[in-house]
Amino acid sequence: TNIGYLSSSIEIRNFRERREGFFKGIRSLDKKRSAEPIVVKVSSVVEQAEADMDKFLASRPALPTAFFADNDNIASACMRSFLKAGYRIPEDISIIGFDDMPFCRVLTPSLSTMSVNKTQLGALSVDFLIRRMEGSDDSPVTIQVSPQLIERDSVKRL
Numbered sequence: 001t002n003i004g005y006l007s008s009s010i011e012i013r014n015f016r017e018r019r020e021g022f023f024k025g026i027r028s029l030d031k032k033r034s035a036e037p038i039v040v041k042v043s044s045v046v047e048q049a050e051a052d053m054d055k056f057l058a059s060r061p062a063l064p065t066a067f068f069a070d071n072d073n074i075a076s077a078c079m080r081s082f083l084k085a086g087y088r089i090p091e092d093i094s095i096i097g098f099d100d101m102p103f104c105r106v107l108t109p110s111l112s113t114m115s116v117n118k119t120q121l122g123a124l125s126v127d128f129l130i131r132r133m134e135g136s137d138d139s140p141v142t143i144q145v146s147p148q149l150i151e152r153d154s155v156k157r158l
Helices: 013-029 046-058 072-084 118-133
Strands: 003-008 039-042 066-069 094-098 112-115 148-150
Touching: 003 013, 003 072, 039 046, 039 072, 046 072, 066 072, 072 094
Parallel strands: 003 039, 003 066, 066 094, 094 112
Antiparallel strands: 112 148
């Protein structure tokens, strides 16, 4: 019900688009929300992200009931930090990543994530490249593929 954001301290287009989508989704769910979600900036490097979250948690902040992360690396690093600090996942905090990396299945608890059909994305990109090489299409294109929720054990089921 109260969702925070685990944001990479590195600014790249994918993370910016994910953050924009997150805030758009939050606004659409609760139009009466007065407070902005908690955003915790952490490194995109796993070991440093865990240390960044350790430092954040040391101040004993009020936490949301769930966090969405820019990617699975950040989610898994922060998940370790939460567990070290005594939080239970998903009972105290739910966590969801993005990318559906293979390690998500073997974490304890297994990490819920958003999966993008990379085969479809690759096929669309190759098709566009071929058309461009043939000279039949020279206009700029943005390709968007909708992600799919892969629900595992890191989220509390209602």
